[in-house]
Amino acid sequence: MKRKFWNWIRNEGEPDILILSGEISDETWFGDEVTPKMFKVELDKCEGDITVxxxxxxxDVFAAAQIYNMLMDYPEGVTVKIxxxxxxxxxxxxxAGTEVLMSPVAMMMIHNPMTVAIGDSSEMKRAVAMxxxxxxxxxxxYEIKTGMSRTRLSNLMDAESWFNASKAVELGFADKILFEDEEQKQPEAMMFSRAAVTNSLLSKLIPEKKTGTPIAQLEKRLNLIAH
Structure with missing residues (x-):
């Protein structure tokens, strides 16, 4: 059984709360029927709006994709709070949030996907295509949520872009800032690119060990989907 990275808080008479904390699946969900099924069973127990x-x-990108799909398919409102x-x-x-709210001190980061590939030049080319x-x-x-052009989204991902709450709202990745009085003046929106974020900040926010899904697993997963 893989480490459970989510937790539900259920209080009678109040909306159910899903806590996603830490790394989203420290191992790939590929070939794992138990973990996604368990998440779906727990989600199906909810009634009414939920908060995430x-x-x-x-x-793991496939774990994130399945959670995204499950939340998008959830029939009631889904409020995401970062x-x-x-x-x-x-x-x-x-x-996947019907409404996405960010703490005024929260950050969001988008970047290009990564994997691990071993082999000759043909294998490397396959990895790039994958x-x-x-x-x-x-x-x-991202496009569904923000309405932004794919070219601009691609450029932001290429740059490994970091957004504070105001910038995320400005770009459409978030809808509101938590705890903010609507009449209160918003702080200046800021965006941090890869060049602007220091190594010190990255080391605090992201685990030193960067792992990826092996290219063979990615290819097998996409082949299964295609069939």
Missing amino acids: WINSPGG DSLAASAASVVAM LDEVKESIMNA
């Missing part, structure tokens, strides 16, 4: 709190540096960080795959999950397709699928979620 996110504080995650990202993780507590501190919604980076990489976690930002994809956030796009990552390009994964990127296109991720952009679909």
Whole structure:
């Protein structure tokens, strides 16, 4: 059984709350029927609107995709609240919110997908093609939420872009800032690119170990989907 990275808080008479904390699946969901099924069973127990709190540096793109799909398919309202960080795959999950709110001190990060590939030049070319397709699928979620052009989204992902709450709202990745009085003047929107974020900040927000899904698993997964 893989580490459970989610938790439900259920209080009678109140909306159910889903907490997504830490890495989204420290191992790939590929070939795992138990973990996604367990998440779906727990989600199906909900009645009425739900709230999803996110504080995650990202993780497995397929896990994020399935959670995104389950939340998008949920028949009632889904309010996403970004507590501190919604980076990489976690930002994809956030796009499933009927309404997305960010803490005034939270950050969101989007970037290009990564994987691990071993082999000759042909294998490397296959890896590049695979990552390009994964990127296109991720952009679909961003495009639906923001209405932004795919060219601009692609450029933001290429630059590994970091948004504070105001910038995320400005670009359409979020709808509102938590705890903010609507009459209160919003702070200046800011966006941090890869060049603007120091190594010190990255080391605090993202685990040092960068893992990816092996190219063979990615190719097998997409082949299964195609058939």
